[in-house]
Amino acid sequence: VFQAYGELERQGLIEARPQSGFFVRARQQLPEPLPDAVPQSATPVTTQELTLAIISAGRRPAVALDAATPAAALLPTVQLGRSLARAARRGAIGYEHPPGRASLRRELARRSVNWGCHLTPDEFVITTGATEALGLALRAVGRAGDTIAVESPTYYGVLQTIESLGMRVLEIPTSAQDGLSLSHLERALQRQRIAACFAMPNFANPLGSAMSDERKQALVDLLRRAHVPLIEDDVAGDVCFLGPRPRAAKSFDTRGLVLYCSSASKTLAPGFRVGWMAPGRFRERVIALQWASTIATSTPAQLAIADYLSSAIYDRHLRRFRAAVSGNADRMGALIAREFPDSTAVTRPRGGLVLWVELPRRIDSMKLHALCLRHGIAIMPGTLFSPRPIYRHCIRLSCGVAWSTEIERALALVGQLARRL
Amino acid sequence: VFQAYGELERQGLIEARPQSGFFVRARQQLPEPLPDAVPQSATPVTTQELTLAIISAGRRPAVALDAATPAAALLPTVQLGRSLARAARRGAIGYEHPPGRASLRRELARRSVNWGCHLTPDEFVITTGATEALGLALRAVGRAGDTIAVESPTYYGVLQTIESLGMRVLEIPTSAQDGLSLSHLERALQRQRIAACFAMPNFANPLGSAMSDERKQALVDLLRRAHVPLIEDDVAGDVCFLGPRPRAAKSFDTRGLVLYCSSASKTLAPGFRVGWMAPGRFRERVIALQWASTIATSTPAQLAIADYLSSAIYDRHLRRFRAAVSGNADRMGALIAREFPDSTAVTRPRGGLVLWVELPRRIDSMKLHALCLRHGIAIMPGTLFSPRPIYRHCIRLSCGVAWSTEIERALALVGQLARRL
Numbered sequence: 001v002f003q004a005y006g007e008l009e010r011q012g013l014i015e016a017r018p019q020s021g022f023f024v025r026a027r028q029q030l031p032e033p034l035p036d037a038v039p040q041s042a043t044p045v046t047t048q049e050l051t052l053a054i055i056s057a058g059r060r061p062a063v064a065l066d067a068a069t070p071a072a073a074l075l076p077t078v079q080l081g082r083s084l085a086r087a088a089r090r091g092a093i094g095y096e097h098p099p100g101r102a103s104l105r106r107e108l109a110r111r112s113v114n115w116g117c118h119l120t121p122d123e124f125v126i127t128t129g130a131t132e133a134l135g136l137a138l139r140a141v142g143r144a145g146d147t148i149a150v151e152s153p154t155y156y157g158v159l160q161t162i163e164s165l166g167m168r169v170l171e172i173p174t175s176a177q178d179g180l181s182l183s184h185l186e187r188a189l190q191r192q193r194i195a196a197c198f199a200m201p202n203f204a205n206p207l208g209s210a211m212s213d214e215r216k217q218a219l220v221d222l223l224r225r226a227h228v229p230l231i232e233d234d235v236a237g238d239v240c241f242l243g244p245r246p247r248a249a250k251s252f253d254t255r256g257l258v259l260y261c262s263s264a265s266k267t268l269a270p271g272f273r274v275g276w277m278a279p280g281r282f283r284e285r286v287i288a289l290q291w292a293s294t295i296a297t298s299t300p301a302q303l304a305i306a307d308y309l310s311s312a313i314y315d316r317h318l319r320r321f322r323a324a325v326s327g328n329a330d331r332m333g334a335l336i337a338r339e340f341p342d343s344t345a346v347t348r349p350r351g352g353l354v355l356w357v358e359l360p361r362r363i364d365s366m367k368l369h370a371l372c373l374r375h376g377i378a379i380m381p382g383t384l385f386s387p388r389p390i391y392r393h394c395i396r397l398s399c400g401v402a403w404s405t406e407i408e409r410a411l412a413l414v415g416q417l418a419r420r421l
Numbered sequence: 422v423f424q425a426y427g428e429l430e431r432q433g434l435i436e437a438r439p440q441s442g443f444f445v446r447a448r449q450q451l452p453e454p455l456p457d458a459v460p461q462s463a464t465p466v467t468t469q470e471l472t473l474a475i476i477s478a479g480r481r482p483a484v485a486l487d488a489a490t491p492a493a494a495l496l497p498t499v500q501l502g503r504s505l506a507r508a509a510r511r512g513a514i515g516y517e518h519p520p521g522r523a524s525l526r527r528e529l530a531r532r533s534v535n536w537g538c539h540l541t542p543d544e545f546v547i548t549t550g551a552t553e554a555l556g557l558a559l560r561a562v563g564r565a566g567d568t569i570a571v572e573s574p575t576y577y578g579v580l581q582t583i584e585s586l587g588m589r590v591l592e593i594p595t596s597a598q599d600g601l602s603l604s605h606l607e608r609a610l611q612r613q614r615i616a617a618c619f620a621m622p623n624f625a626n627p628l629g630s631a632m633s634d635e636r637k638q639a640l641v642d643l644l645r646r647a648h649v650p651l652i653e654d655d656v657a658g659d660v661c662f663l664g665p666r667p668r669a670a671k672s673f674d675t676r677g678l679v680l681y682c683s684s685a686s687k688t689l690a691p692g693f694r695v696g697w698m699a700p701g702r703f704r705e706r707v708i709a710l711q712w713a714s715t716i717a718t719s720t721p722a723q724l725a726i727a728d729y730l731s732s733a734i735y736d737r738h739l740r741r742f743r744a745a746v747s748g749n750a751d752r753m754g755a756l757i758a759r760e761f762p763d764s765t766a767v768t769r770p771r772g773g774l775v776l777w778v779e780l781p782r783r784i785d786s787m788k789l790h791a792l793c794l795r796h797g798i799a800i801m802p803g804t805l806f807s808p809r810p811i812y813r814h815c816i817r818l819s820c821g822v823a824w825s826t827e828i829e830r831a832l833a834l835v836g837q838l839a840r841r842l
Binding site: 295 | 469470473476490493496501502503505506508509510512513514515516517521522524537547550552556560564565578581582584585587618671689691692693694695705708709710712713716718719720721722798
């Protein structure tokens, strides 16, 4: 019976809801977007200026649907405040030099079992958010001019980092269901020199795709055979809507070629700027680069996250948090099916904080973005998620919101504005 | 009378002590080291590995004389803890995106009058310590392969950052009295393309040199005429032993060509990782790079430093702090004169957290460093302060210590160990 349910769920005909069981999906659930064709060569990235203009324009809107950041109301502000106050009582003014606070690395090592890894505290390096981790990883394995293989579409933040380092990207077609296309990656590896592959196997930003364990292993094996490091961004791994927390690709790493990166920003406190890496054989290089980049991660923030993770409240918080975000994704999917233009497609992610919406090709997401801003609503135009202009008819929406009738009305208005374009 | 005193002080025959008056300098005060000759071309930097080995070897020694970091006992731990606890009560879990917390930038703008600047809050960007600021500044004005003119000797941390960015350095002779040689810099500017000049006009690390206001103005004018940006590191500006807080070179900047960098690390809380820049015309570029580097500076730390600076306690703390460090510098100078090998020279800085000691040329500071570590004492070998092997007979000592008989005995032991080499 469970196998049959699983098959129906895989086909999108039914869906499972936490603590409720399986439900037949509403008819208005839309097909998933299809991956785009593979480009013939690497592309320099020049979207940073546009990205910054968009980010700046969208600051402090009435309704923020743009950032892949959880709303404060969904986060354990009070308990984290207590952890921070305990850090304050301990002083916390001295450095916690690389690789970072030992107590925090111990907690991460303990939790790494949940990701299928059995990492030791010594394998971790604490960073100023996952963004510093990604930058250190990229710099540890490559240099200006090098090509990084990425999912397409991919997180605009990593494109900014790649651009700022003078690197190029090769976009690998990616399915909203299964993630990165391994066959396309394999052909790309045969065709040209690739310095590293950047991927988010668990609930990729923006597609929400989740690779199966088999495909994660195949990805790691494929890259290992080509001697190409994998930079794994697992920031959304803890935001799974159903079932156990998925494994990290790192768990299949036998040669230290996977640079695992994650952070406390998606489920706890984005502003603390606490991230971590398990950079495998690149550990010494990463630490050297970190000394030359920020020296160390802020001590009060390191102490507070270590304190919080050492208690049982994180798991309780995660259960509530996952249910809230999952519920948002469901409600938003239904609303988009009802209010958005005909032939709109939307992802049905099993985790993460975003929905990817493919609008009719006539619609320019930059225009829609500008229109929405006039109504106090921030959305993220698809243009930012590739160095090529292939996603200009797409938008990304945050489902990390605190649900309200205001959000509901705002989302409906985005659909109505899109219809007018 | 005051002019006469000033002249005698300038000649090193008498010295002023805070709230005490002028004292005739003890005979054992040694002459200052002389600047080395100017190199003919830029040098790639390859000291990072050695620097990390030294830093790692010296972690948690019994007596730390290596880092230019104030001892916790000299810092306002309790009051900063209260500021941090207030931040904790306010949540502090959301981002404080670039350019950073407005209240902190307002406090810095208010205080910039003390540096001879009249900066507005909008001119500041908050960073993850001065180290991130220096890296952003270097990346904003140059790229891999570019040449950066630096003081010689200079802070090993900036050499690490320059090396990690694939840049080269041109060392400009620097006097422990007056700082960077402007005539040498001028000739270098005529001879070759220089992407930027990095300097610490106030209490340079490691020489402790202080440029006069006239020389700061001449430096800014010289660089402006050559269209070369100045990256000014003013982290030690608040640690002046005597008289008013010196002006920043930034105060003479009329074209936005000075990228001013400083932090809370030398007088408040190194572990918070709160720094700031006033990057002039490079502001947008710096902010773009920061988004791609760490996104933002840790919110609790930003809030705590803003809260602390908004009270009057910082000025009270600074008075006590300056007196303590100044007293240490005096005591250490006397001890070095008594215990170190004949013909040792030591700087007599008017501010900052370090002494630079020139030992007889036969002494290898790396050997002395290893010997000292065996006795639980960490010192910083001169080798790290240049990409060329010209300071191997020098060491840098921290005077940011909490004075004790243990420190006194340790310093005497360093001298005795040096005598045996």
